[in-house]
Amino acid sequence: MKESPKSQKFGLNLGLLKLRRGRSPQPPEDRGAIRSCHLPLERKAIRSPQPPLAGGAIRSPFLKGVRGDLARHIPPFLRGARGDLIVLFLLIATPAWSQPQPHKTPSAADLDLKPEIIESSPVLQRWMRKVPNVLEEIDRDPSFRTRLRLGYSLFPSTNNASGWSFGVEDLFISESGFTISGDYHAAFDRQREAYGVDLRYYVRPLGNYINFAPIIGYRQIETGDYSTDGVNVGARLLLVLSRGGAADIALSQSWVSPGTDDEVGLTTLSFGYAVTHNLRLSTDLQRQNSRQEKDSRLGIVLEWML
Template sequence: MVHWLKFLSLSLLIWGINTPLAAQNSQPDSSPQPNSKPQTPRIDVPPEIIKDSPVLQRWLKKVPNVLEDIRQEPSFRSRLQLGFVLFPSTDDAAGINVAIKDVFLGRSGLTVSADYQASFNGSRTAVGTNLHYFLFPLGSYINLAPLVGYRYIQSNDYFTDGFNLGLRLVLALSRSGAADFSLSQSFISPGSNKEVGITNLSVGYAVAPQLRLSTEIEKQNSRQDHDSRVGINLEWMF
C-alpha cells in the first residue's frame, strides 16, 4: 500500500511540472515575422498630370533604358536648306542652293539627302542624292558614314553623271543639331575616265530652336577642270 502511495505521489509531481511547460509551448508566437517580399510604396499621381506629360505616360507603360535612348537619340537633325552660292572658278557666278539633309529612315543608322545647285547664268549645275549609313550609334558625338548615290554636274560645256561613292565624317559639337561639322569625300564614276572627286566641308550653328545658319565649301576635281563652290545657307530643322 505504501509503495502505491509513493508511486501515485511521484506521478502527480511529474504531471504538475510538465503541465505549465506544455501550456507555454502551445501559446502562439506573437513576435513580428519578417516580410519576405517588401512592398514598394505606391505613388499616386493625379490623372491630369499624367495626361499632360507624354514622358510619364511612356514610363508608366514601360520603364525605358535611358542609357540606350541617349545612345540612339540622333546628335544631329534632319534639315531643309535654302542658300546663296558663289562659284569662284566660274567668274564668281552667283546662284542658289536647295537641299534636304539627313532624313532618317527609322533608327537604323540610314539617312538620305538630296541637293540642287545652279548659277543664275546657267554655267554651273549640280544635282544629286546620297544614302548614308552611320557606323556608330546615332547619339555619338563623332560618326562616320559610307555614302552611295547618284550625281550629275555641269560646268560650262563639260558635264558628267554617275554613281557617287565616298565617305562622310560628322562631328557634333552640341546635341540636337545646335552645332556640327561635316566633311565628305566622294567620287562620281570612280575608276572611269569620267571620274570626278568632290570634297565638301560644312559647318552649321543654330540661331533659334528650329533655325540654323551654315556655311559650305566644295571642290570638284576632274581631268577636264577644277571647280569650286562656296555658300551660306538658312536651315530649318525638323
C-alpha cells in the same frame, strides 16, 4: 581470540537498532574509508573556481570592437565576460527595423502631382507606364536631325557667279543607320549646275557624337568647260558638337565616275549652328577637282530641322 557470547549478543542488538533507524550497519573501517575518499573531493570542488568558458569563447575581435564603442555605456559591474554576453544578446535581439533598409528607387507613380500636370506631360505619362532604358535610348536616338535646306550659292571660280541651292539632308530610313540625302545647286546664268542623290550608312550608333558613313549614289555635274555624270562613292565624317542638331561639323569626300577620264572629286566641309529650336544656319565649302579644271563653291544655307 574468540568473542564471548555476551559480546556477540551486544553486537547483534546494535545492528538491529540501526536497521530500525534506516541505516545499514557498516563496519567502522568501511565508513572511515568512505569519509576519507569523498570529503577531500567535496572540499576541493568547493574551493576550486569555475573555468572562464563563457568569457574566453565570446571574446572575439568583433565583440572587442563593439565593446570598445559601447564601453562608456556599460556599467563597470557588467564589464568582462558578463558584458560580452550582454552585447552579444543585444546584437541578436536587435529588431529588423533598426537595420539599414534597402533603398527604393522612386517612380513617377510615387510623385504627389496633380492629375492635370501628369496629363500635360508626355514624359511623365511614359515613365508611369514603364521606366525606359535611358542609355539604350541615347544610343538609338540620333544626335542629329533631318534637315530641309534652302540657301544662296557663290561660285568664285566661275567669275563669282551667284546662284541658289536646295535639298534634304539625312532623311532617316526607319530606325536604321541608313539615310537619304539629295541636293541641287546652280548659278542664275546656268554656267554651273549640279544635282544628285546619296545613300549613307552610319556605322556607329546614331546617338554617338562621332560617326562615320560610307556614301553611294548618283551625281550630275555641268560646267562651262565639261560635264560628267555617274556613280558617286565616298565617305562622310560627322562630328556632333551638341545633340539634337544644335551644332555639328561634317566632312565629305566622294568621287563621281571613279576610274574614268571624266572622274571628278568632291570635297565638302559644312558647319551648322542652330539659331532656334528648329531653324539652323549652315555654311558649305566645296572643292570640285577634275582633269580639266578645279572649281569651288561657297554656300550659305538656312536649314529647317524636322
